[in-house]
Amino acid sequence: MEGCQAGKEVAMETEDLKKRFRQMAQGALSLDTAFVGVANGLFPAIRKGGALTVGDLARETGMDKTYLARWCDAAYAFDYLEEKEKGQFCLTALGEAMCPDAADTLMPIAVGAVLSAHMAERATACMRTGEQPGEAVLAERKTILPWFGSMIEASFAPLFSGQILPRLEVFAEVDAYGGTVVDLGCGNGWYLVELAKRYPRLRGIGLDGFEENIRQATEKAKASGLEDRLRFVRGDIRRYPLEEPASVFVMNRALHHVWSDKETVFSFFRDHLASEGSVVIWEPAWPENRKDLRDPARRQLAFQGLSEHVQGNRLLSPAEIGQAFSDIGLDSTVLLFANGNEAVVLARKRR
Ligand SMILES: C[S@@+](CC[C@H](N)C(=O)[O-])C[C@H]1O[C@@H](n2cnc3c(N)ncnc32)[C@H](O)[C@@H]1O
Numbered sequence: 001m002e003g004c005q006a007g008k009e010v011a012m013e014t015e016d017l018k019k020r021f022r023q024m025a026q027g028a029l030s031l032d033t034a035f036v037g038v039a040n041g042l043f044p045a046i047r048k049g050g051a052l053t054v055g056d057l058a059r060e061t062g063m064d065k066t067y068l069a070r071w072c073d074a075a076y077a078f079d080y081l082e083e084k085e086k087g088q089f090c091l092t093a094l095g096e097a098m099c100p101d102a103a104d105t106l107m108p109i110a111v112g113a114v115l116s117a118h119m120a121e122r123a124t125a126c127m128r129t130g131e132q133p134g135e136a137v138l139a140e141r142k143t144i145l146p147w148f149g150s151m152i153e154a155s156f157a158p159l160f161s162g163q164i165l166p167r168l169e170v171f172a173e174v175d176a177y178g179g180t181v182v183d184l185g186c187g188n189g190w191y192l193v194e195l196a197k198r199y200p201r202l203r204g205i206g207l208d209g210f211e212e213n214i215r216q217a218t219e220k221a222k223a224s225g226l227e228d229r230l231r232f233v234r235g236d237i238r239r240y241p242l243e244e245p246a247s248v249f250v251m252n253r254a255l256h257h258v259w260s261d262k263e264t265v266f267s268f269f270r271d272h273l274a275s276e277g278s279v280v281i282w283e284p285a286w287p288e289n290r291k292d293l294r295d296p297a298r299r300q301l302a303f304q305g306l307s308e309h310v311q312g313n314r315l316l317s318p319a320e321i322g323q324a325f326s327d328i329g330l331d332s333t334v335l336l337f338a339n340g341n342e343a344v345v346l347a348r349k350r351r
Pocket of ligand 1: 190253
């Protein structure tokens, strides 16, 4: 009798689990659908047109009409589109929120979901041999790579300007004497552009390994009229022939990419930092205790740990970064943000 009862409970639990997982799978499909619209510029095109037929949308975007018809069905099903009159589509509030230029856009969640699926597939294959193909995996999907920089910018720029920047006095000091901030692994350049907009005398050099990032960063600086103070160059962080001492080195989500060469990177800081110069490192904070990864707010970090491994990287705890500074004779301070998920480690060279 008891066994039957337990059996029924297990069956009910399995049914609940199936329901929960089907809902999660629907979430993934919704984000897949959104990604197609984001990466092909469909959301802004429909917003611009107000209400468009599939034919209008094909003319507006240059995309294939038959694919667009199927995408509109899916986007309608997942509530990104409304049918205004028969065959005429307009954006719902959810569709508006997927426009990359919308305030607090949902775009990075859609891009991140498809990138994660790509990284999961690469991790599956690479696990069989131990191969770590490196940074190149990001460039394997031609539709994802151009969105990588904007995805990071939209995810982290609000945290930077709202909470992190007000805690960093160093940039106002650099601005006072027109010093130079060097951003190593600058991505699409958003961080330096943000600083240069706020501090009118500060100058910046951004370095990144991907040509696409340098192109986007240069364009971004130009669009804000900052090209006379910001310069972006392609190169390797571990072999950068910097011509003048830097007032500040910044590295945002880039140190873990070159951690296997940390002695080279930290010696570079020591040798190329102006006297009283600073280093500001921003990294996802890998927790000391595995148990903390169960926190729903840290689960994304746990998956990132796996996808970084495919790229040959490992996420770092703030203490490890502090130790690397200590090894070159610099004291450092750790500032934590976003419930401890984001760490900014600040070090200054004393005379
Ligand atoms: C996660 S992204 C962060 C980008 C940017 N700092 C931001 O916050 O948006 C890491 C960046 O580091 C760059 N990177 C990684 N290893 C590099 C290397 N050895 N030399 C130059 N850039 C590198 C990548 O191209 C990528 O743009």
